[in-house]
Amino acid sequence: MGTIRTLEELATVGRQRTVSDRSLSLHRDEIDTALLLDTVSADRISFEHMSVDGPLTIRSCHIEELVIDHAEADAILVTNSRIGRLTVRNASTGCDVTVTDTSLVSLDLHSCGDVQLQRLRAEQSVQLTALRGSVSIGNSRAAAIALRSQVAAGRLGRPRVEVSGLHLSESLSLDDLWLASLLLHDVDARDLTLSRVRLDEPLRTTDLRCSDTLRVNGLVIPPDESSVADSDIRGPVDLRGLAVNSGQAEAEAPARLSFSNSTVARLTASSSAPAVISLRGTSVTGALGLPGGRSRYALDDGCSVGDLELTGQTLRNVEQVLTFLDCSFTEVTAAALETVRAALAKRNRNGEVDQLYYLTRQREAAQLRGPRRHLTLGVVGGVLGWGVRVRNPTRILLLGILVTAAGLHLAGPLREAGQGLTSVPAAGRALVLSVALWLNVGTGAPSQLTSPAWTALAVALTSAGLLFTTLIVGIVIRKLVR
Numbered sequence: 262m263g264t265i266r267t268l269e270e271l272a273t274v275g276r277q278r279t280v281s282d283r284s285l286s287l288h289r290d291e292i293d294t295a296l297l298l299d300t301v302s303a304d305r306i307s308f309e310h311m312s313v314d315g316p317l318t319i320r321s322c323h324i325e326e327l328v329i330d331h332a333e334a335d336a337i338l339v340t341n342s343r344i345g346r347l348t349v350r351n352a353s354t355g356c357d358v359t360v361t362d363t364s365l366v367s368l369d370l371h372s373c374g375d376v377q378l379q380r381l382r383a384e385q386s387v388q389l390t391a392l393r394g395s396v397s398i399g400n401s402r403a404a405a406i407a408l409r410s411q412v413a414a415g416r417l418g419r420p421r422v423e424v425s426g427l428h429l430s431e432s433l434s435l436d437d438l439w440l441a442s443l444l445l446h447d448v449d450a451r452d453l454t455l456s457r458v459r460l461d462e463p464l465r466t467t468d469l470r471c472s473d474t475l476r477v478n479g480l481v482i483p484p485d486e487s488s489v490a491d492s493d494i495r496g497p498v499d500l501r502g503l504a505v506n507s508g509q510a511e512a513e514a515p516a517r518l519s520f521s522n523s524t525v526a527r528l529t530a531s532s533s534a535p536a537v538i539s540l541r542g543t544s545v546t547g548a549l550g551l552p553g554g555r556s557r558y559a560l561d562d563g564c565s566v567g568d569l570e571l572t573g574q575t576l577r578n579v580e581q582v583l584t585f586l587d588c589s590f591t592e593v594t595a596a597a598l599e600t601v602r603a604a605l606a607k608r609n610r611n612g613e614v615d616q617l618y619y620l621t622r623q624r625e626a627a628q629l630r631g632p633r634r635h636l637t638l639g640v641v642g643g644v645l646g647w648g649v650r651v652r653n654p655t656r657i658l659l660l661g662i663l664v665t666a667a668g669l670h671l672a673g674p675l676r677e678a679g680q681g682l683t684s685v686p687a688a689g690r691a692l693v694l695s696v697a698l699w700l701n702v703g704t705g706a707p708s709q710l711t712s713p714a715w716t717a718l719a720v721a722l723t724s725a726g727l728l729f730t731t732l733i734v735g736i737v738i739r740k741l742v743r
Contacts, residue, residue: 264299271298271306287311296334298322308332319344332356339363349373357394372412392438395421405431411438419461424448445469455480459506463487464518471496478502486517486539497527497547503536503556515557530556537591540564549600552589560596569604576605576613582620593624611740615649622647651736658699658729665722666695699726 265271268285274292284305295315298306305326308317313334319327320338325345329337333353339360349358350371357375360368367385370376375394378387383403389396392411406429411420419441425448427433432452435443442462445453449470457479464480464487471494479502503516515535520528520543528545530538531553538556542563549566551574552558560566576582582601583593590597598621605614619642626637646653670691696702701723 264297266298266300268301268303268306271301354393392420395441396423398424398427400426402428403430405429405433407432407434407436408438409434409436452476454478460487461506464489467491469494474499480504480516480518481506482516482518484514484517486519488519488521489523490519490521492520492523494523494525497529498525500528500530500536500538500556501532502534503530503532503538504534515555529553530558532556540566557591558589558597559591560594560600562594562596564596566596566600566603568607569600571601571604571608576601576610576616578616579620582617595621595625598624615740619647619650645732646736648732648736651733651740654729654732654736658726658733661722661725661729662692662695662699665698666692669694695722698722700730701727 265274268283271287272285274287274290274296283303284307285303286305286307286309288307289310291312293314295318296313297318297320299320299322301319301322301324303322303324305328306324307328308330309328310331311317311333313332315334316336316338317329317332317334318338318340319342320340322342322344324342327339327344327347329349329352331351332349334356336356337349337352337358339347341362343364345366346369347360347365347367348369348371350369350373352358352373355374357377358370358373359377359379360381361377361379363380364382365384365387368378368381368383368387370389372391372393373389376389376392376396378396378398378401380399381387381401381403383401385404387403387406389406389408390410392408396408398406406427408422419439421442421444422435422438422440423442423444424433425444425446427448427450429448429450431450432454433448433450434452434454434456435458436454436456438457439459440461443458443460443464445466447468448466451471451473453469453471453474454476455478456476459481461483463483463485466489469475469489469492471492473496475494475496475498477498477500480500481504484505500518503518505514505516513535515537516532517537517539519539519541521541523543525543525545525547527547527550528538528540529550529552530536533554536554536556537559538552539559539561541561544564545566548568548570549558550570551572574585576585586593586597586601598617602614602617602621605611605617623638623642626634626642628634629637641647642653644653644657666688670688698719699722
């Protein structure tokens with residue numbers, strides 16, 4: 262059969278021999294050759310229950326409405342055309358649908374095989390439902406695209422979806438799908454929604470740009486890490502129901518999703534199954550919501566978080582801090598500690614900021630090696646409290662006073678004749694002298710303590726007391742001023 266260029270020529274191949282109102286419907290016709298429509302102009306053309314021995318091709322046509330329903334053909338190709346509303350339903354098995362270099366108002370594909378949409382321009386929505394084959398969308402523009410549900414894979418295998426160079430004024434949504442793989446590259450949309458999507462291979466998303474939201478609800482992925490890389494999401498990211506394929510995962514293996522070299526306005530995560538959301542070189546410009554359920558965050562040193570939600574969280578001691586960190590992060594990294602500290606400082610919770618600062622410095626010191634590690638942990642942390650914990654130097658000062666008093670009492674220079682170790686007045690004189698030495702009161706030493714050795718000891722104790730009292734006063738004044 263040759264090329265068909267008018268409706269009248271098309272009418273001759275079917276049972277309808279006349280054309281009315283620039284519309285034509287071919288119903289239950291069998292064509293024993295390929296069918297090519299070239300430069301055909303019509304208001305409506307309908308192919309229903311047709312059989313074509315070869316491909317059905319629409320080329321350089323202008324059709325307000327084109328319906329292809331229950332067509333049996335080797336392939337359906339629409340290229341270089343302008344179609345108002347294009348509907349393809351229930352294509353035969355093995356019949357691929359390809360739409361290239363075409364301008365549309367809307368596109369509706371239902372129960373088709375492999376689908377390729379290249380250099381497509383759609384003023385309204387593009388809908389693909391009941392998938393029976395893989396989908397490839399590239400270098401296209403539309404208002405919105407939705408992929409929903411699929412036919413049982415069977416021997417044909419699960420479909421693959423690849424989207425590249427897609428620009429949408431509204432949303433891209435995938436719902437109720439079990440796919441072999443999902444690849445998103447260079448996608449610009451207001452919203453991206455993945456709902457009840459199951460993948461046999463890790464999710465791969467690069468160069469994603471969302472002006473509004475990214476929603477994930479019920480995403481089942483393999484244990485290998487899925488990723489969102491080099492992306493800019495200027496709205497909130499809501500991750501719910503991440504889980505691992507039960508047939509691929511070991512017991513209690515977490516679902517892993519990473520954001521790499523990306524920008525996110527806000528991030529929240531919640532999952533009843535173990536899930537890890539990693540931030541690598543990623544900036545959360547707004548707030549990082551506390552993870553819900555069994556979700557956890559993993560922050561590397563290259564990420565930054567503008568704020569962290571702390572509603573209902575109290576971090577007044579080490580136990581509370583460690584419990585909070587264990588419930589929110591996979592490991593306590595410097596980035597995680599700094600994120601929590603900055604959030605506390607923003608809310609003027611200065612006591613908890615000091616507590617977290619102390620814990621951070623102690624963890625950093627614990628990573629040192631050799632004598633430096635023990636010296637830093639014991640002296641700077643344990644004795645001096647890193648300059649933020651007043652109880653550490655206070656305890657050491659009181660302990661020094663009591664030990665000095667006990668030593669003076671046991672040495673006996675302050676005991677008068679006939680007074681033993683149980684003498685309360687002698688013990689009181691030793692305690693008073695010890696307090697005077699440590700606090701640098703300047704009462705002078707008794708005549709019994711005028712030897713060079715006692716003088717050196719008094720100078721040492723007074724110097725140590727001066728150090729501790731200055732540190733304690735400094736910490737207290739700092740807390741009062743803040």
